[in-house]
Amino acid sequence: MALVIQKFGGTSVANVEKIKNVARKVIKEKESGNDVVVVLSAMAGETDRLIALANSATESPDEREFDSLISTGEQVTVSLLSIVLISMGYRAKSFLGFQVKVKTDQAYKKARIKYIEAKAIRRELKNGKIVVVAGFQGVDEENNITTLGRGGSDTSAVALAAALKADRCDIYTDVDGVYTTDPNVCGKARRLNKISYDEMLEMAITGAKVLQPRSVEMAKKYNVPVYVKSTFSEGRGTLVTKEDKDMEKEIVSGITYDKDQAKITVVHVPDKPGVAAALFSPLSAKNINVDMIIQNASLEGFTDLTFTVSKKDLKDAQKIVEEAARVIDAKKVQVDAEVAKVSIIGVGMASHSGVAAKMFSTLANEGVNIMMISTSEIKISCVIQRKYTELAVSVLHDAFGLEKEK
Amino acid sequence: MALVIQKFGGTSVANVEKIKNVARKVIKEKESGNDVVVVLSAMAGETDRLIALANSATESPDEREFDSLISTGEQVTVSLLSIVLISMGYRAKSFLGFQVKVKTDQAYKKARIKYIEAKAIRRELKNGKIVVVAGFQGVDEENNITTLGRGGSDTSAVALAAALKADRCDIYTDVDGVYTTDPNVCGKARRLNKISYDEMLEMAITGAKVLQPRSVEMAKKYNVPVYVKSTFSEGRGTLVTKEDKDMEKEIVSGITYDKDQAKITVVHVPDKPGVAAALFSPLSAKNINVDMIIQNASLEGFTDLTFTVSKKDLKDAQKIVEEAARVIDAKKVQVDAEVAKVSIIGVGMASHSGVAAKMFSTLANEGVNIMMISTSEIKISCVIQRKYTELAVSVLHDAFGLEKEK
Numbered sequence: 001m002a003l004v005i006q007k008f009g010g011t012s013v014a015n016v017e018k019i020k021n022v023a024r025k026v027i028k029e030k031e032s033g034n035d036v037v038v039v040l041s042a043m044a045g046e047t048d049r050l051i052a053l054a055n056s057a058t059e060s061p062d063e064r065e066f067d068s069l070i071s072t073g074e075q076v077t078v079s080l081l082s083i084v085l086i087s088m089g090y091r092a093k094s095f096l097g098f099q100v101k102v103k104t105d106q107a108y109k110k111a112r113i114k115y116i117e118a119k120a121i122r123r124e125l126k127n128g129k130i131v132v133v134a135g136f137q138g139v140d141e142e143n144n145i146t147t148l149g150r151g152g153s154d155t156s157a158v159a160l161a162a163a164l165k166a167d168r169c170d171i172y173t174d175v176d177g178v179y180t181t182d183p184n185v186c187g188k189a190r191r192l193n194k195i196s197y198d199e200m201l202e203m204a205i206t207g208a209k210v211l212q213p214r215s216v217e218m219a220k221k222y223n224v225p226v227y228v229k230s231t232f233s234e235g236r237g238t239l240v241t242k243e244d245k246d247m248e249k250e251i252v253s254g255i256t257y258d259k260d261q262a263k264i265t266v267v268h269v270p271d272k273p274g275v276a277a278a279l280f281s282p283l284s285a286k287n288i289n290v291d292m293i294i295q296n297a298s299l300e301g302f303t304d305l306t307f308t309v310s311k312k313d314l315k316d317a318q319k320i321v322e323e324a325a326r327v328i329d330a331k332k333v334q335v336d337a338e339v340a341k342v343s344i345i346g347v348g349m350a351s352h353s354g355v356a357a358k359m360f361s362t363l364a365n366e367g368v369n370i371m372m373i374s375t376s377e378i379k380i381s382c383v384i385q386r387k388y389t390e391l392a393v394s395v396l397h398d399a400f401g402l403e404k405e406k
Numbered sequence: 407m408a409l410v411i412q413k414f415g416g417t418s419v420a421n422v423e424k425i426k427n428v429a430r431k432v433i434k435e436k437e438s439g440n441d442v443v444v445v446l447s448a449m450a451g452e453t454d455r456l457i458a459l460a461n462s463a464t465e466s467p468d469e470r471e472f473d474s475l476i477s478t479g480e481q482v483t484v485s486l487l488s489i490v491l492i493s494m495g496y497r498a499k500s501f502l503g504f505q506v507k508v509k510t511d512q513a514y515k516k517a518r519i520k521y522i523e524a525k526a527i528r529r530e531l532k533n534g535k536i537v538v539v540a541g542f543q544g545v546d547e548e549n550n551i552t553t554l555g556r557g558g559s560d561t562s563a564v565a566l567a568a569a570l571k572a573d574r575c576d577i578y579t580d581v582d583g584v585y586t587t588d589p590n591v592c593g594k595a596r597r598l599n600k601i602s603y604d605e606m607l608e609m610a611i612t613g614a615k616v617l618q619p620r621s622v623e624m625a626k627k628y629n630v631p632v633y634v635k636s637t638f639s640e641g642r643g644t645l646v647t648k649e650d651k652d653m654e655k656e657i658v659s660g661i662t663y664d665k666d667q668a669k670i671t672v673v674h675v676p677d678k679p680g681v682a683a684a685l686f687s688p689l690s691a692k693n694i695n696v697d698m699i700i701q702n703a704s705l706e707g708f709t710d711l712t713f714t715v716s717k718k719d720l721k722d723a724q725k726i727v728e729e730a731a732r733v734i735d736a737k738k739v740q741v742d743a744e745v746a747k748v749s750i751i752g753v754g755m756a757s758h759s760g761v762a763a764k765m766f767s768t769l770a771n772e773g774v775n776i777m778m779i780s781t782s783e784i785k786i787s788c789v790i791q792r793k794y795t796e797l798a799v800s801v802l803h804d805a806f807g808l809e810k811e812k
Contacts, residue, residue, distance in 0.1 A: 016463050065500055068485045086467075
């Protein structure tokens with residue numbers, strides 16, 4: 001008998017009919033002889049509806065109250081699934097963050113789990129019950145409700161798997177696994193049977209939406225085997241696990257893209273200490289995330305500084321940077337709202353040379369200009385004109401032979 | 407400086423605009439120098455929406471999960487009001503049942519408050535905060551969420567007032583007080599300045615919807631001064647308080663009606679021990695509430711037994727009673743779905759004779775037939791044909807001179 005965590009996202013519990021479908025998946029697992037802990041998100045659209053409510057009350061809602069408000073979405077789905085399971089003749093019990101207890105720090109809207117006191121869950125499992133846990137939420141030491149940030153239910157599921165020493169954590173979503181790239185963009189995209197934590201993390205960070213990055217970090221830390229599966233079809237899905245020899249054979253495992261990018265260049269910046277801080281501190285103070293940063297070699301005491309931000313932040317960022325540019329005596333600020341980031345990811349990259357060169361020449365052959373480059377051990381990202389995104393993904397998918405299993 | 411509990415019902419918090427209006431009422435109380443604890447219901451219609459969700463999943467939803475589901479409505483409104491208060495520059499903090507802690511028994515859907523551990527609230531009040539508490543909900547000893555039954559937020563407010571030894575408990579609603587009768591039915595209805603707990607309790611039980619009966623019992627038990635006021639207008643409202651000499655002058659203080667009544671008569675019942683139990687035990691087992699019960703004097707060893715149930719229960723009740731009637735060898739079962747109950751209430755009644763006679767003759771003069779009668783020390787109820795309800799209320803209001811303050 002194994003202990004299995006099953007996590008279902010918002011589209012899987014979007015209405016009562018879909019919740020009944022989830023119940024059948026849960027029951028199948030239970031009937032196969034396993035203990036089951038289910039983790040749920042809110043109904044698709046519900047969290048957005050609650051956020052809109054808060055924002056209609058005031059521009060910047062108090063964060064403690066905001067978290068208490070938006071955590072109600074998961075409370076609704078876990079109660080409903082439990083009601084359905086019980087009506088189907090199974091013993092089930094819902095748990096909210098404070099009932100589990102999922103203890104977090106007090107960083108409202110992006111809280112981190114400190115520990116999970118899983119005693120109550122263990123007791124119910126021992127009693128033969130199916131346990132249904134509200135994802136996304138926890139409580140701090142003073143029992144204030146906190147939430148874990150967008151996609152936080154993935155993290156809830158993996159953290160529970162770690163705390164309960166589960167045999168596996170199945171993340172059910174609307175796709176049937178992790179693909180070499182987005183199948184909507186590249187018809188040759190292939191489902192991966194297996195991917196390493198590190199690759200999955202890079203893919204999540206650079207644009208794949210299938211898992212929240214933090215959940216992958218946690219899975220890696222506690223060595224939790226994670227399966228990404230489809231709620232709406234059968235299939236073994238993709239196993240996210242620690243690196244093995246098979247994986248090293250793959251030079252590139254996946255290609256991601258992120259169209260939510262805008263580029264800002266500060267031209268002719270005096271090259272002296274404190275300049276970068278003067279530019280980026282005010283951005284950080286306004287919660288504007290900066291993604292890639294590139295600084296050209298200095299020429300006669302001046303340099304150009306380019307970085308990317310999320311499209312939605314471009315206007316605010318531009319205002320802030322123009323102000324800072326005046327202060328540090330830079331020449332001017334240029335913005336480009338029409339860019340995207342394309343990344344190739346693979347653990348084999350570290351031990352193979354020529355991967356970057358192949359990426360650059362493949363793009364060059366199609367006339368795609370590379371504006372910025374950023375690399376890590378297992379990832380190369382290029383910023384290009386947004387209109388070339390699909391083309392770039394397709395030609396890279398071909399160039400690295402991703403349509404065929406190695 | 408006084409401590410004031412303010413409770414606002416569902417129509418008062420139906421949307422963000424109305425919640426802002428509530429915030430202004432709260433701030434006014436706070437600015438007058440008082441400590442304020444606010445108790446809220448869910449947005450009007452929200453609890454019904456959640457109940458419909460549960461019922462769309464299965465016919466009889468598990469009660470623990472049902473309570474967890476429907477308690478989310480109040481969590482939404484307390485967060486939103488706190489967000490609004492903070493955005494208006496005031497310090498506020500929401501509390502859910504488990505955070506307060508409002509400890510109840512485990513009778514889901516109709517839990518009773520056992521005690522309130524108000525330490526956390528006291529601390530925040532001392533810190534100068536406005537405390538906003540979710541009505542209707544509590545937790546049992548094992549931290550399962552429970553709810554207090556329809557209108558339970560009134561009870562939450564009065565219980566908090568008792569636990570915190572508040573100076574008063576203001577129940578804000580969409581009417582500006584307690585009336586001699588329903589103003590929609592009788593144009594001469596008059597707002598009462600004051601009413602005794604016992605009268606208010608009888609009025610609530612017999613059809614006045616302004617306060618949940620249990621909240622009145624609790625107010626009486628702990629001697630909490632309750633003011634019924636309007637959210638949408640100014641005015642002193644009606645004080646519900648302990649009986650005083652003024653009140654005894656009033657023979658009749660109010661007239662109520664309840665159209666949600668149906669009458670069942672079991673004809674020619676053998677008059678022997680165990681017959682009533684045989685009829686009413688199976689009704690109680692199906693959670694069907696029986697209101698008035700009348701048994702005629704026995705004639706040659708047989709009697710007729712008449713009682714009323716809620717209209718919605720009539721079909722189920724009829725089936726059960728017909729089955730029971732066969733068992734106890736009664737002749738037949740008659741039902742009448744077209745009845746209503748009209749009641750007159752007044753503490754003065756106990757010390758004045760002729761009140762019942764006046765009620766009966768007033769109805770007789772209008773040709774209204776009385777089908778059943780039930781009395782208590784301070785109340786007389788008559789079951790009549792439903793179509794005469796408004797007429798009966800009006801002529802009784804005139805007959806007892808209720809339009810004029812004594």
